[in-house]
Amino acid sequence: MSSHAPTHEDAHEAHHGHSHGHEAAHGSFKSYMIGFILSVILTAIPFWLVMAGVFDSKAVTAALVMGFGVIQIVVHMIFFLHMNARSEGGWTLMALIFTLLLVVIALSGSMWVMHHLNTNMMPMSPEMMKSMP
Numbered sequence: 001m002s003s004h005a006p007t008h009e010d011a012h013e014a015h016h017g018h019s020h021g022h023e024a025a026h027g028s029f030k031s032y033m034i035g036f037i038l039s040v041i042l043t044a045i046p047f048w049l050v051m052a053g054v055f056d057s058k059a060v061t062a063a064l065v066m067g068f069g070v071i072q073i074v075v076h077m078i079f080f081l082h083m084n085a086r087s088e089g090g091w092t093l094m095a096l097i098f099t100l101l102l103v104v105i106a107l108s109g110s111m112w113v114m115h116h117l118n119t120n121m122m123p124m125s126p127e128m129m130k131s132m133p
Contacts, residue, residue, distance in 0.1 A: 026082070027080070027082055035076070035078075038072075038075045039072060039076065042075060045068055046064065046065040049065065062111075066107050069107075070100070070107070074096070083095065083096045
């Protein structure tokens with residue numbers, strides 16, 4: 001057998017950063033607490049926006065709630081899934097970008113469908129509503 005045969009990394013080397021190209025991030029108590037506090041704040045603000053009726057425009061409120069939702073997804077991916085540009089040769093950053101792309105497509109598509117359903121399926125004027133039983 002050759003002495004240059006590939007060997008498996010042992011857990012000790014991989015844990016202490018002596019890994020061969022797989023610099024996976026490890027969360028600390030501080031990073032988990034920062035993520036948790038940001039998640040609570042990013043949940044409380046949209047809840048307050050909706051419940052207090054801060055804006056007269058429902059479109060502005062919906063846009064802000066969706067914006068906070070996207071920010072919260074990024075916070076979860078960074079602080080809880082430990083995604084950064086260094087881990088796994090940059091592939092986790094690519095996963096973050098792909099996720100953001102999917103979220104933008106899903107949110108904009110959902111808003112487009114809801115707008116067109118409202119426009120095309122609810123064409124009643126106030127006068128038409130008065131004559132309803």
